[in-house]
Amino acid sequence: MSDFKIIGNPTPRVGEKQTYSIAENFTMNVLPFGEIHNHSEVFSKDVHWSIYQLIGNKWVHKPKNDKVGSIVKFSFFEATLDYEGIRLIAKLGNQEAKMDIKTQKSVERKIAYVDFLDANWNKPTKPFAYTDKVIVRIHCVNLDKCRGSVTLWEDDTPKSAQNGINKNNKATTLPIFIEDGKAEAHFILTPSFAKMSNAQADKGGSNEGEFHEYYVTVEIFNQKPFESRDINVLNPDYKKSEPEKQTPAQKKGPSKKEEKGIAKTEDNLHDYYEKTVDVRAEIQKIGDSVRETLNKAMMIDDSEGSNPQTGTCVCKDYDLIWGNKVSCDFRKKVVEICKDLWAVNYLEMANNLMAVMAWETGETFSPSIKNPKSSATGLVQFMKDTAENLGTTTEKLAKMTALEQLDYVKKYFKNLKNKKLEFVDFYLQVLFPASMGKPDDHVVFSEDGKGLDKHDKNYDLRIRAYKVNEGFDTNPKYGNNDGMVTKGEIKKGIQIYIEKGKENKVEIFSCTSKDVTTKNNWHNPVNNPQLRGWYSIWAPERSIHSNNITGRSKGKHDGIDLYAPAGTDLYACVDGEVNEIYYSESYGNCINIKGNYEGKTFWFFYAHLSETLITAKDKEGNSTKVKAGDKIGKSGKTGSSATALNSNQVHLHFEVRTTNARTGGRVNPFDNIKELDRDVIKEPKKEAQP
DSSP, X not given: OOSXXXXXXXXXXXXXXXXXXXXXXXXXXXXXXXXXXXXXXXXXXXXXXXXXXXXXXEEEEOGGGOEESSEEEXXXXXXXGGOSOEEEEEEETTEEEEEEEOOBOOSOOEEEEEEEEOTTSOOOSSOBOTTOEEEEXXXXXXXXXXXXXXXXXXXXXXXXXXXXXXXXXXXXXXXXXXXXXXXXXXXXXXXXXXXXXXXXXXXXXXXXXXXXXXXXXEEETTOOOEXXXXXXXXXXXXXXXXXXXXXXXXXXXXXXXXXXXXXXXXXXXXXXXXXXXXXXXXXXXXXTHHHXXXXXXXXXXOGGGBOTTTOSBGGGGGOOTTGGGSOHHHHHHHHHHHHHHOSTTHHHHHHHHHHHHHHHTTTOOOTTOBOTTSSOBTTTTBOHHHXXXXXXXXXXXXXXXXXXXXXXXXHHHGXXXXXXXXXXXXXXXXXXXXXXXXXXXXXXXXXXXXXXXXXXXXXXXXXXXXXXXXXXXXXXXXXXXXXXXXXXXXXXXXXHHHHHHHTTXXXXXXXXXXXXXXXXXXXXXXXXXXBOOBSSSBOGGGGSOBSOOTTSTTSOBXXXXXXXXXXXXXXXXXXXXXXXXXXXXXXXXXXXXXXXXXXXXXXXXXXXXXXXXXXXXXXXXXXXXXXXXXXXXXXXXXXXXXXXXXXXXXXXXXXXXXXXXXXXXXXXXXXXXXXXXXXXXXXXXXXXXX
């Protein structure tokens, strides 16, 4: 082309879709600046478009935004306002054109659009299946710090949550909070959703077909509800209909005797035909549908697993809020504890206890989770002194299984046996017992002493504890940001965990007399694991394992980065042995531990350590043995992170490998270690990483 250049708006407002082209035959009303070009060259479909972001002195390619075509559309969102620079590049053969983009603030508040991503934050390349995770990313303009909700619906057409059909197809609702122009909600496509979808089809006399269609509605602030496009989810009950094949006898037709009425055809006679198949080809045709088959709920005939009085699955007798976060054995033990302590209203107290543990563990129910600002550890955040009064330590509690730690939860609440308690007072037994039984306007914590009794023996403690618990005051849903936390504000705050817990009850129960699970002697590599959030901007999504991460120079990350301020204790994850300890220019001080997890051998790799607390070999020259929970080192800034990181960016780089080699064999920790997927906080809060 004689004049190869990009036509389009170099100063777009965020949230507005912009058209760009290298063709020059647009009319006045198409070109954003009223430019008229008289060349009439034919549009080329082979123009390749890319977006680059300036980070430091380097232009970093953003491959997820690549497009091909003579005319393309791009939308730029609020996070781009903070970029040092944005460059749009168009290439056609050996020709290249550039346009530097400077985004402008929008005056409009709106929900711009919704992305559906898979569990690795990538755009899906195939239909989802039940039990998959679906990440819904919502892009907004001028709605930062607003709260809202995202609801997942099964679509039975016409698409609208308000029409007579779809109003019954609500799968679940999750809360969201907008930061940097976006929010995320993580949905698990549970088998119960498939049951709902097929049940609705049965009511309407229709066939759901090979796929179920789902969409989301987003409600934020006072915006008009936003409806997304549909995604496809494979229907596990779908069976492809095939024309009925005639048997040899059917092909032959009636006999002479039958034609004359002498012989009577018997309906119960069996006739057979044979079919030759290529088994390998048939298996290949099944492909991913194996997943759907395995996703279907299985009914097990096992009288030992049933309640002899009701005939129902015994697990259903322990149907508690937050039940889908824990095992049947865990729910059973919670009920047994509450039957012993509060026989009159044990079920109410069991639900209260589940809500308290959900709140205290950030919904993880992890026995090893630790508050980064204190010694608080475990299911009800036992403090150091509390643990010692119960005859243990926070270190020992962190190494227990959840079932084992429930024994200490029972001990902790034993002094409340047979007492009739309001839920807020039950929670205050964990948070601040001195405020139990007080009126709703009672000040529990204060930023500067306002509202407190100076003669209260806990006066200083109530002031010190305000910072850790200020969320009760600053969250507009239940606080008024006046520098005081009242009992009434705590009451409103924790009630949310009762309501939210109802949305997290078990939906499918199954019983078996055999323990088919393996007990993993697992300890997280750090206590209270959460993804590192701070880079040049707040971007915890950069800390996952993926081959395509926006914001990383190579777009790739072989492990996960866990927030771990310098000097944080690091732990062996499993029972095993040290494979090697060495120093790397990029990874700094490293430890590699070999161990088994659920019958498989893995190598667990720790990087950027400030010091190691174990040796590679013992005195006899054999590989050093470790137990899950052993302290093996401390986090730090070594290797490539030695001078590059601020204090709130220091982290543990952690990998799970299938080989002992220093390169290769790296797998996604969240896909292979269920405790990591369950316990690691994937959407950490900024205030948790000061």
